[in-house]
Amino acid sequence: MSNFSRRKLITTGVAAAAGVAGLGVAARLAQKYGLVPPDHGGIYGLGETLTYASQRLLTRHSLAREFSPSQISMPPLANEMAPPSDAFKRLQAAGFADWRLSIDGLVDRPGSFSLAQLKSFPTRSQITMVQCEEGWSYIAEWIGVPLSHVLDLVGTQPHARYVVYFSIQPDWWDSMDMADALHPQTFLVYGMNGGELPVGNGGPLRMRVPRQLGYKSVKFITHLTVTDNLKTFGKGLGSASPEGGYAWYAGI
Amino acid sequence: MRQTLTASVPGSTSSVPATTVTSRHSALVRVTHWITTLCFIALLVTGVEIVISHPRFYWGETGNVLTTPLFKLPIASSRALVPTGYGYVLPDQNGWSRYLHFQAAWVAVLTGLLYVISIFFTGHLRKNLLPRKSDLSLPAFSIQIVNHLRFKRPSAAEAWSYNVLQRLTYLFVIFVLFPLIIWTGLAMSPAFVSAFPLTVNLLGGQQSARTLHFFVSLALVFFLLVHIMMVFLAGFTSRMRAMITGHADHKERT
Numbered sequence: 001m002s003n004f005s006r007r008k009l010i011t012t013g014v015a016a017a018a019g020v021a022g023l024g025v026a027a028r029l030a031q032k033y034g035l036v037p038p039d040h041g042g043i044y045g046l047g048e049t050l051t052y053a054s055q056r057l058l059t060r061h062s063l064a065r066e067f068s069p070s071q072i073s074m075p076p077l078a079n080e081m082a083p084p085s086d087a088f089k090r091l092q093a094a095g096f097a098d099w100r101l102s103i104d105g106l107v108d109r110p111g112s113f114s115l116a117q118l119k120s121f122p123t124r125s126q127i128t129m130v131q132c133e134e135g136w137s138y139i140a141e142w143i144g145v146p147l148s149h150v151l152d153l154v155g156t157q158p159h160a161r162y163v164v165y166f167s168i169q170p171d172w173w174d175s176m177d178m179a180d181a182l183h184p185q186t187f188l189v190y191g192m193n194g195g196e197l198p199v200g201n202g203g204p205l206r207m208r209v210p211r212q213l214g215y216k217s218v219k220f221i222t223h224l225t226v227t228d229n230l231k232t233f234g235k236g237l238g239s240a241s242p243e244g245g246y247a248w249y250a251g252i
Numbered sequence: 253m254r255q256t257l258t259a260s261v262p263g264s265t266s267s268v269p270a271t272t273v274t275s276r277h278s279a280l281v282r283v284t285h286w287i288t289t290l291c292f293i294a295l296l297v298t299g300v301e302i303v304i305s306h307p308r309f310y311w312g313e314t315g316n317v318l319t320t321p322l323f324k325l326p327i328a329s330s331r332a333l334v335p336t337g338y339g340y341v342l343p344d345q346n347g348w349s350r351y352l353h354f355q356a357a358w359v360a361v362l363t364g365l366l367y368v369i370s371i372f373f374t375g376h377l378r379k380n381l382l383p384r385k386s387d388l389s390l391p392a393f394s395i396q397i398v399n400h401l402r403f404k405r406p407s408a409a410e411a412w413s414y415n416v417l418q419r420l421t422y423l424f425v426i427f428v429l430f431p432l433i434i435w436t437g438l439a440m441s442p443a444f445v446s447a448f449p450l451t452v453n454l455l456g457g458q459q460s461a462r463t464l465h466f467f468v469s470l471a472l473v474f475f476l477l478v479h480i481m482m483v484f485l486a487g488f489t490s491r492m493r494a495m496i497t498g499h500a501d502h503k504e505r506t
Contacts, residue, residue, distance in 0.1 A: 044348070047355025055443045062446040067313070077316045080333050129314065129458065131442055133346060134331055135306035136316035137458060211443045245347025251443025252354060 034161065034177060038230045038238030039248045052249040056179060059251070064185050064210035067127045072193060073138035078200025081219070088168050088220060096204040101150075101188070105164075105226035108155030115204055119190060121145040121153075126185055128210040130217065133250070140201075142208050143191030148182045151226070159228050162238075165207055166223040174218050174239035175230055175248075176209060185210050188221065213250035215241060276412065276500035281376065284367040285495055291360035292476070294352055299469060301349035304342055305330045309466060313457035322463060357437065364430060380414055381423055387416035406486050411500050418482075425475055429468055436465035 030036050035053035039045070084092070091099050102112035125143045147163070163181040166173040180186055187208040190197050197203035202219030209216040230238045238248040277285075307325035308315070315321065317333060328338035330345065371377040386392060396417050399406075406415065414422065438444045439452040439461035455461045483491045494500045 044351035044355050047358045048351065050358045051354055055441075058447045059443045062443075064442060064446045065449050065452075071313060073314050073316070073319070075318055077318050080331075129442070131440075131458065132306075133350060134333075135303070135462060136308075137314045138316050139314050211446045213442060245351075247351060247354075252441040 034179075037247075037249045038175075038236070039242040044247075048247055048249065051247075051252055055249075055251045056177075059211060060179065062211070064126075064128050067129070067139050069127065069141070071139050072127060072141060076140055076193060076198075076201065077136075077138045078198065079132070081200075082169060084199075085169055091168075092199070099204050099222070101205060101222060101224065103150070103154050103224045103226070105224075106157040106160045106228060107151075107226050108157065109153075111154065113150070115190060118145055118150075118188060118205070121149055124187065125191075126187065126208075126210065128185065128208070130214045132214045133246070141193050142187055142189045142210075143194075143197075144187035144189035144208065146184060147186045147188055147207075148184070150188060150224075151181065154226075156226055160226045161228040162226075162230055164225040164227055164230070164233055164239075165218055165221055166225075167218050167220045168222045169220055171240055172218060172220075173234070174207075174216055174241060175227075175233070176212075176216065180209055180211065183209075183211065211251060213252075215246065216250045275498035276494040277498050278374065278376070279498065280367070280370055280374070282495055282498060284363050287363045288360055288367075291356040291363070292472075294356035295360065296469070296473065298349035298353040298356070301330075301345045302353060303466065304328070305344065305346050306334055307336065308334065309463045310459035311456065311463060312459055315459040357434075361434060364426075368426065381419050381426075383416045383419050387419070392416065403485060410486070411490065411494070421475070421478075425472070429472055429475070433465065433468045433472065436461045436468060440465065 027036075030049070030053055035049070035056055037048050037052040040049045096115060099115050100112045101118065102110075104110040122145065123143060124146055125141055127139060127141045129137055129139045131137045151163070160178060162175045162177055164173065164175040176186070185208070189202070189206050189208045190204060192198065192201055192203075197206065202217070205221045206219045207217050207221055225233075227233070230236060234240065235243050237243055241250070242248050303325070304327060307327050307329055308317075308321040309323055309325075310319060311322050317335060324336075327336070328340060328342050329336045330342040332341050371381065387396075393416060396415055400417060435451065436455065438448075439455050440458060445452040445458070452458055452461055455464060490500065
């Protein structure tokens with residue numbers, strides 16, 4: 001072996017060792033600062049982690065684009081969905097008077113709110129775009145209460161990392177990190193385009209996460225759980241989406 | 253880029269190189285070429301899968317089945333929501349297609365960055381990609397265009413360097429089409445545009461970005477087809493060998 005190739009071998013070895021050590025440090029830092037998505041395992045984990053980590057760093061305080069009232073899509077679109085469950089139909093028959101949102105997990109005061117109580121909280125509205133992963137989109141005015149307001153009321157504990165939210169429809173649940181949960185545009189929505197939120201658009205209560213694709217804005221919300229560990233929910237991938245083959249983080 | 257490697261003959265005490273192997277493409281060019289090829293195939297297949305879930309295109313901010321499209325692709329869709337005129341719905345493959353599309357995009361972008369940064373330092377850009385002064389005269393340019401239109405086999409010298417049309421095409425793909433496909437792709441991301449709204453506003457809206465992404469991908473596919481055709485025309489075996497092993501035919505060298 002010539003000197004040249006020995007030197008090359010040593011250099012390559014040192015570079016490889018430094019690379020592995022660097023990756024290890026990067027992984028530890030990413031975990032610490034919440035830059036690793038719950039569906040980071042598997043063959044697409046690399047791309048998913050790069051997307052989530054880079055977008056979290058870039059969008060920490062960014063606001064979703066808001067539009068003017070003249071840009072609201074008319075007529076409003078209500079996309080296809082599964083037939084309503086019996087539980088939903090019973091509440092619908094009573095005009096949603098008994099619809100409740102319960103909150104538990106890492107909160108000081110677990111409890112539940114009626115729709116009337118949610119509507120008595122400070123009302124906010126936003127004109128934002130719903131973008132479906134399929135490619136279509138529409139703009140609407142969304143009226144509701146910021147999720148952060150409700151989380152403040154129940155007293156979210158400091159070590160909370162995620163909010164898991166459940167639809168009344170079976171197997172329809174999702175979760176978001178605290179950056180989105182406390183984001184000023186993340187709403188519990190009960191109104192749309194100046195009126196009530198139609199059932200076709202998620203009425204009487206849906207989540208709006210406007211910095212992510214439409215499927216994170218789950219319809220017919222009845223339950224929230226604040227947690228520091230997503231492993232105990234479903235298959236531990238963070239939401240029903242990865243269980244169905246879709247990314248947990250839908251910022252892209 | 254040419255590289256000269258020397259190997260001494262076993263048992264020989266002479267310091268004179270016994271054989272000289274000349275590399276047509278540097279290892280960096282070859283490795284980044286094939287990683288990009290793999291990513292391109294992954295992006296193309298998954299891109300088709302994603303587009304069939306809504307084979308309609310719009311201009312401006314929004315578009316859906318209730319709005320008039322700019323144009324529709326005459327194909328069936330993988331989602332029942334879309335009225336296509338076909339009586340069936342294609343299998344829905346969006347989940348893994350989206351995962352793979354973005355993973356391949358990451359690898360392609362990082363590989364592309366490595367390539368672009370390196371060609372400024374290795375001289376590849378100056379020596380092999382920027383047109384030579386002599387290339388830019390009208391007669392020289394015309395000869396190349398006429399030769400291409402006649403599907404004339406390239407001269408032996410072209411086994412060792414790119415002709416002016418090749419140079420301009422590669423520069424266009426590297427510095428225009430690739431940046432455009434990345435830009436229009438990022439402009440569809442609701443999170444990315446929340447941080448950088450200009451990236452979508454400059455394009456005229458989110459649906460405009462999607463439509464432009466489609467057209468730039470068509471341009472890239474057109475480049476790929478011409479590129480493959482040219483490889484066959486110039487000699488498939490020698491060109492593939494040059495891009496895989498780096499070796500080129502000595503008899504072709506002038």
